[in-house]
Amino acid sequence: AQKITQTQPGMFVQEKEAVTLDCTYDTSDPSYGLFWYKQPSSGEMIFLIYQGSYDQQNATEGRYSLNFQKARKSANLVISASQLGDSAMYFCAMRVMPGTASKLTFGTGTRLQVTL
Amino acid sequence: AAGVIQSPRHLIKEKRETATLKCYPIPRHDTVYWYQQGPGQDPQFLISFYEKMQSDKGSIPDRFSAQQFSDYHSELNMSSLELGDSALYFCASSTGTGGAGELFFGEGSRLTVL
Numbered sequence A: 001a002q003k004i005t006q007t008q009p010g011m012f013v014q015e016k017e018a019v020t021l022d023c024t025y026d027t028s029d030p031s032y033g034l035f036w037y038k039q040p041s042s043g044e045m046i047f048l049i050y051q052g053s054y055d056q057q058n059a060t061e062g063r064y065s066l067n068f069q070k071a072r073k074s075a076n077l078v079i080s081a082s083q084l085g086d087s088a089m090y091f092c093a094m095r096v097m098p099g100t101a102s103k104l105t106f107g108t109g110t111r112l113q114v115t116l
Numbered sequence B: 001a002a003g004v005i006q007s008p009r010h011l012i013k014e015k016r017e018t019a020t021l022k023c024y025p026i027p028r029h030d031t032v033y034w035y036q037q038g039p040g041q042d043p044q045f046l047i048s049f050y051e052k053m054q055s056d057k058g059s060i061p062d063r064f065s066a067q068q069f070s071d072y073h074s075e076l077n078m079s080s081l082e083l084g085d086s087a088l089y090f091c092a093s094s095t096g097t098g099g100a101g102e103l104f105f106g107e108g109s110r111l112t113v114l
Helices: none
Strands: A003-005 A010-014 A019-021 A024-026 A032-039 A046-052 A064-069 A074-079 A088-096 A110-115 B005-007 B010-013 B019-024 B031-037 B044-050 B053-057 B064-068 B074-078 B087-094 B109-113
Touching: A003 A088, A010 A019, A019 A110, A024 A074, A032 A064, A032 A074, A046 A064, A046 A074, A074 A088, B005 B087, B010 B019, B019 B087, B019 B109, B031 B074, B044 B064, B044 B074, B074 B087
Parallel strands: A010 A110, B010 B109
Antiparallel strands: A003 A024, A019 A074, A032 A046, A032 A088, A064 A074, A088 A110, B005 B019, B019 B074, B031 B044, B031 B087, B044 B053, B064 B074, B087 B109
């Protein structure tokens, strides 16, 4: 069984600063995918970034980057130049054998608040 | 681009009533997942379907049932509703094979049980 751990229930960051949201995972499957989703107060689940277990380079998508450290089983999300609109709940999630019909398992989330 | 469509977006029911949620996946997506997210909780996996067959089952109560139809849309039926069933219900879709494996989520159906 896979497990995702997010140890930061809440984080504050000032506008224009960078912030790192922590995520560690546990699985015995060699093939897996790691995801970050953003959930604003309106409730929808917005996909941000994906990292495959065999990807050699860290994933980046605009202001989002994923700091993937396979040996440490961590997949931290880095948001650069934070904006007020980044205030939301952030979930780290994992699928084993991505590309199959396997389910996504979520961590407990981190609530990010961007301040002026 | 077409997204995952869920209906209804909001639903209010009384205890012991029945509710049905519908999910229309992205065209050409053959896999549908249902998640339940209680207030302040992370999404919990309920059930999934691949090519109209149940592919995995999570913490879905026996009072709930679901199926995927020939056009790949899915319905989640909830009976004998309890106060604790009040939650945001997400449907997500993906291709069962290939791709990076991202699940595309609908906007959710918010169920309130009174």
